[in-house]
Amino acid sequence: MSGRRGESWASSEAARRVMVGNRRRDTRPELALRKAVHALGLRYRVDVAPMVGLRRRADLVFTRAKVAVFLDGCYWHGCPEHHRPARVNAVFWADKIEGNRRRDADTDARLAEAGWAVVRVWEHQDPVAGAQQVAAVVRSRLSPGR
Numbered sequence: 001m002s003g004r005r006g007e008s009w010a011s012s013e014a015a016r017r018v019m020v021g022n023r024r025r026d027t028r029p030e031l032a033l034r035k036a037v038h039a040l041g042l043r044y045r046v047d048v049a050p051m052v053g054l055r056r057r058a059d060l061v062f063t064r065a066k067v068a069v070f071l072d073g074c075y076w077h078g079c080p081e082h083h084r085p086a087r088v089n090a091v092f093w094a095d096k097i098e099g100n101r102r103r104d105a106d107t108d109a110r111l112a113e114a115g116w117a118v119v120r121v122w123e124h125q126d127p128v129a130g131a132q133q134v135a136a137v138v139r140s141r142l143s144p145g146r
Contacts, residue, residue, distance in 0.1 A: 029123040030059055030071050036131030037069075042138055044069075051114055056107050060134070065141040066116045069134050070107075073123050076100055082124055117141060 025047045037044065037060065044060040050068040058068035074082035078097045086093035108118045117137050121130040 025059070027071075027073075027123075029073075029127070032127035033069075033071055033121060033130050033134075034060065036127040037134055040131055040135045042135055050111060050116055054107070054110060056103070062138050062141075065138045066114075067119060067134070067138050067141060068111055068116055069119045069121065070104070071121050071123060071130075072104070077104060077122075079122055079124065081122075 034044075034046070042062070044062050046060060047057050048061050049056060050058050050061050050063075050066075059071045060069035061067070062069075072079070075084075076097070077083075078101050083097070104120070108120075111118050119134050119137050121133065
């Protein structure tokens with residue numbers, strides 16, 4: 001599949017249906033993390049660009065603390081523990097995952113340059129532990145001595 005206009009990039013119609021059905025936000029792991037962060041008393045913005053000019057959206061944003069939280073899917077972001085290479089269309093997917101990793105690193109660098117802290121949580125992590133990680137960073141950036 002060449003990806004030219006009118007042609008599907010998917011290796012099959014079934015693969016295309018699965019891909020189209022993937023949610024960009026409000027996934028089960030994201031909702032669990034948000035619920036756990038909220039239970040710790042923290043309030044945040046959902047699915048927004050942390051800063052003007054950055055065409056990338058964080059899953060949770062704490063604007064006052066300048067903390068951007070990304071919940072990374074194990075497949076899409078190449079989790080070292082859980083990612084398994086695709087067997088069909090392997091080169092396409094390997095390039096796609098590697099591109100996602102490069103974009104993640106670029107996003108982290110751009111946000112750090114602008115004074116933001118980035119927290120990345122894997123989808124397989126316990127949401128309560130992830131929320132505690134997020135809370136520690138947010139609270140450290142809001143503490144008076146900073």
